[in-house]
Amino acid sequence: MPSSLLNLYGFTRAELGTLVAGWGLNAVHAARLWKYLYLERVVEFAAMEELPLRVRTRLEAETTLGLLATSRETRSSDGFTRKYLLALEDAHRIETVLMRYKGRTTACISSQVGCAMGCVFCATGQMGYTRHLTAGEIVAQAVHVDRVLWHTAEENPALSESDHSSPHHRHERLRNIVLMGMGEPLHNYDAVMKAVDILCDGAGMGLGAKKITLSTVGVVPGIIRMTDEKRQVCLAVSLHGATQAERAALVPAARKWTLDALMDACRYYTTKMDRRIFFEWTLIDGKNDGPDQAHAVGALLKGMAAQVNLIPLNPTSGYAGAPSNNAKKFQDILAGYGLPSTVRQRRGIDIGAGCGQLAVADASA
Missing domain, CATH: 1.10.150.530 (DNA polymerase; domain 1)
Known part of the structure; x- marks a missing residue:
């Protein structure tokens, strides 16, 4: 208990x-x-x-103190990614990921035990929803990663303070967070935003709000509330389909919050906040990676302050889709609509730490 x-x-x-x-x-x-x-x-x-x-x-x-015990740490062969299975006080478990990139270290943080959104290609969605995380449990994940970085520095005292080329340099601190782990952040709005406020406190971890990216499957009331509250975290919206029918087939939440309603909320955000939105598009071979879909995305987002992040599909046990090789062609078509795009750098795939792969087989084991 x-x-x-x-x-x-x-x-x-x-x-x-x-x-x-x-x-x-x-x-x-x-x-x-x-x-x-x-x-x-x-x-x-x-x-x-x-x-x-x-x-x-x-x-x-x-x-x-609310520290989360590590049930298991797994290191990827890519040399830049570690995944932590963390035990909560009530015996449930969640996954948190540390990712290193050139010039920055990022923590991928969970907001729920499981997820209620049910996206078909997402391992967390496949495991179902158990409960929300508290603000303290969300903050504790960032603290966990920061402590890992701190101890890594202590274990390498010979490294020079000026040696910024090493990922282990002495004063490495956590400066970037993506709320893209287990769960839908806007389904747990109050706890997530309180955690953001705690993490951004300048007398503490001092993270910049714009160094935090919140990814949502498209919870329209949450996007509107973020906008009205002028929340400065970056917003990423999982799109994956450019028509209502195509999107609902991959993202069941689209049946509740339609594509039209989502686009209205996104335009409200970009206009009132004077900021761009990142739209995430998982490329699935033969489903949403062809030129027709790319043109549909371009037409849907044309004129909006937006950037498209193309995500190669990662394998999960419950989805048989195949990754696409059409990212470059997709990007070229988007560019014709004036839409910038990037292809998500793959990290930790071999340890199930990639986008859409986080899950706990038995969250209470």
Whole structure:
């Protein structure tokens, strides 16, 4: 059963101050506690030596650090990707991925145990939905990856501070997050956005909102709410089909939020936010990778502030589709409509860490 203890990673800095003040303690202790959580990366209250014993005793009695235990770590043969199977307090499990690219390190974060959206080519969708993650559980995944990077640096002290060419250089920090792991982020809107606020706090991990990308299957009310709240995270929309029928065959959520409604929400976003949207298109051989589909995408998105990310289909146990070799032809057609596009760099495919591959066979095992 879940513990009744308060997960400290689920508190904003202001809420942490309110908690400490409610205990009749000086606010300076909240500031020190925040530092221990996000800058010192402590794993136990005993390591918080600047906090008086009475404060640490109260913390141990009523709160938990909320760190996620690693059930399994898997490293890809590509040398740049690690996948972590993380255990939650209630025995459910989720997957989080660390990916290294030239000049940046990215964490792929989960927002739910499983997913209710049911996209046919997605392993998470195939496993079904169990529950939402709390804000603290979402934040703890980023903390986990940041701690991995911190320990990697500590294990390589001979590396020069100026040696930025090495992926293990001493001051490597997590600076990019993609909410593209298990789950639909906009289905768990409040917890996800609270986690974003915590991660972007300049006194903590200090991530820039524009360094966080949220990927949605097209939850229209969430896109509209993001827009009205002027959320600065980058928005990526999984499209995969350029007509209502084609999209609904791959993305069941399209039956609830139609393509027309989705496009209206996206135009509302780009107009009010004055920002572009990333549209994700998984290329499936013989289904949505031909010139007719490329022209349909171009016509659908023409004139919108948009970029198309083409994603080679990754293998999953529940979908028999084949990856496409038509990415370059698809890009050339999109360019004719004035639409920039990129082909997603494949990482961690051999360990099931690629786009659409995250899943836990038994999330509560």
